[in-house]
Amino acid sequence: MGYPDLTVNGAGHLLLGGADALDLAAEYGTPLYVLDEELVRARMGLYAAAMREYFPAGSRPLYASKALCCKELCRWAGQEGLGLDVVSAGELYTTLAAGADPESLCFHGNAKTEDAVRYAVESGVGLIAADGTQELERIDRVAAALGVRQKVLLRVTPDIDPHTFKAVNTGVVDVKFGVPIPTGQALEAAKLALGLEHISLEGFHCHIGSQVFDAGPFRLEAEVMAAFLGQVRRETGFIARTLNLGGGFAVAYTPEDPRPDLAGMLRDTGRRLGELFAGMEYPAPAILLEPGRSIVGDAGTTLYTVQNVKSVPGGSTYVALDGGMTDNPRYALYGARYAAAVADRAGQPKDAAVTLAGCCCESGDLIGENVPLQRPRAGDTVAVFVTGAYNYSMASNYNRVPRPPIAAVRGGTGRLIVRRETPEDLIRYDL
Ligand SMILES: *Cc1c(COP(=O)(O)O)cnc(C)c1O
Numbered sequence: 521m522g523y524p525d526l527t528v529n530g531a532g533h534l535l536l537g538g539a540d541a542l543d544l545a546a547e548y549g550t551p552l553y554v555l556d557e558e559l560v561r562a563r564m565g566l567y568a569a570a571m572r573e574y575f576p577a578g579s580r581p582l583y584a585s586k587a588l589c590c591k592e593l594c595r596w597a598g599q600e601g602l603g604l605d606v607v608s609a610g611e612l613y614t615t616l617a618a619g620a621d622p623e624s625l626c627f628h629g630n631a632k633t634e635d636a637v638r639y640a641v642e643s644g645v646g647l648i649a650a651d652g653t654q655e656l657e658r659i660d661r662v663a664a665a666l667g668v669r670q671k672v673l674l675r676v677t678p679d680i681d682p683h684t685f686k687a688v689n690t691g692v693v694d695v696k697f698g699v700p701i702p703t704g705q706a707l708e709a710a711k712l713a714l715g716l717e718h719i720s721l722e723g724f725h726c727h728i729g730s731q732v733f734d735a736g737p738f739r740l741e742a743e744v745m746a747a748f749l750g751q752v753r754r755e756t757g758f759i760a761r762t763l764n765l766g767g768g769f770a771v772a773y774t775p776e777d778p779r780p781d782l783a784g785m786l787r788d789t790g791r792r793l794g795e796l797f798a799g800m801e802y803p804a805p806a807i808l809l810e811p812g813r814s815i816v817g818d819a820g821t822t823l824y825t826v827q828n829v830k831s832v833p834g835g836s837t838y839v840a841l842d843g844g845m846t847d848n849p850r851y852a853l854y855g856a857r858y859a860a861a862v863a864d865r866a867g868q869p870k871d872a873a874v875t876l877a878g879c880c881c882e883s884g885d886l887i888g889e890n891v892p893l894q895r896p897r898a899g900d901t902v903a904v905f906v907t908g909a910y911n912y913s914m915a916s917n918y919n920r921v922p923r924p925p926i927a928a929v930r931g932g933t934g935r936l937i938v939r940r941e942t943p944e945d946l947i948r949y950d951l
Pocket residue numbers: 584586587605628727729730731766767768769810811812813814
């Protein structure tokens with residue numbers, strides 16, 4: 521299992537997917553992303569099974585590939601029965617290169633270029649989520665030129681704030697994504713879509729945010745969307761075949777975070793949807809969900825080697841690592857919190873509180889502050905937990921730092937699924 525169920529072997533070394541973290545660091549070098557393949561596949565399987573059990577026929581999870589996008593992850597998703605959510609031409613290219621069935625893809629993005637739309641339509645992408653009226657018209661135009669009819673979802677904003685768990689008026693419709701329901705614009709856009717000849721409106725998409733820890737916000741989302749579907753039916757006669765409720769299922773990052781009950785959240789949401797559509801006498805649409813973080817987040821761990829340790833009297837203890845914001849920008853971006861351990865003493869008490877500092881020439885390049893840790897020494901291997909989502913996919917080459925490789929571990933054995941970048945990779949675009 522992933523963090524916080526961490527395990528150590530007889531020597532007291534941290535185990536990742538059954539492999540000794542120190543052996544992985546020695547074999548592949550650091551910094552290194554380690555991914556527990558069995559945990560990722562188990563999560564994918566949990567979604568697939570729960571959606572078969574609790575949701576209407578035809579429902580299925582789409583792995584939100586932006587959380588961690590590489591060819592091997594796309595293959596695992598296909599093997600475990602998931603489709604894929606892609607948000608750019610680059611993600612689309614990756615999934616197709618991995619052999620994904622184009623019909624299983626949903627193409628998102630709030631600013632799709634005509635070229636990207638053409639690429640998606642030509643590739644036979646199952647669904648395009650149109651972000652507004654101009655995109656509906658753009659997709660229609662492209663599909664007309666190619667002589668096809670493209671299935672689309674219309675992305676709407678349902679006015680739900682998952683964190684205050686209250687519908688509020690303007691705050692959450694005033695975002696860059698989607699067409700607002702409360703202003704009447706979503707209904708108008710649906711009418712437009714229904715009149716476009718080279719578009720087949722299949723239904724609607726919404727995504728309420730991320731790090732949702734319980735079913736409440738998803739039940740509310742189901743209620744708002746069911747009411748909207750009812751309104752569209754009354755006004756136009758249109759019955760949606762597909763309702764995509766997005767992602768946002770949480771993971772626990774630190775021991776203080778609650779541990780979300782994914783299966784329970786899926787069961788409750790599925791049941792609420794069943795009640796709602798039965799109550800409205802509405803033919804239940806197939807439901808799509810787009811989990812990203814909750815599939816890969818806690819299956820990932822980053823291993824670093826401590827280069828220097830510096831204590832400032834009356835200040836902090838800085839632990840300088842051989843990676844940083846280039847492989848994990850989330851503390852610099854949003855103050856995201858992480859837990860860590862020294863790999864060869866992972867089971868021992870954490871008797872220090874340190875600043876984990878990255879190697880970039882930037883004071884804000886930190887992985888965390890006041891992070892409890894076994895007292896670190898130069899040369900130690902430090903594991904930072906729950907780095908599977910939005911780390912590799914957000915990594916950069918700032919300071920010309922090469923991106924780390926990803927080792928997948930299964931049954932105690934590691935193998936590379938993404939190789940380490942080389943200095944040659946760093947100059948390959950330079951003319
Ligand atoms: C980001 C995003 C997701 C995935 O969100 P997670 O919090 O990683 O589950 C799914 N769908 C859409 C449209 C998104 O933008």
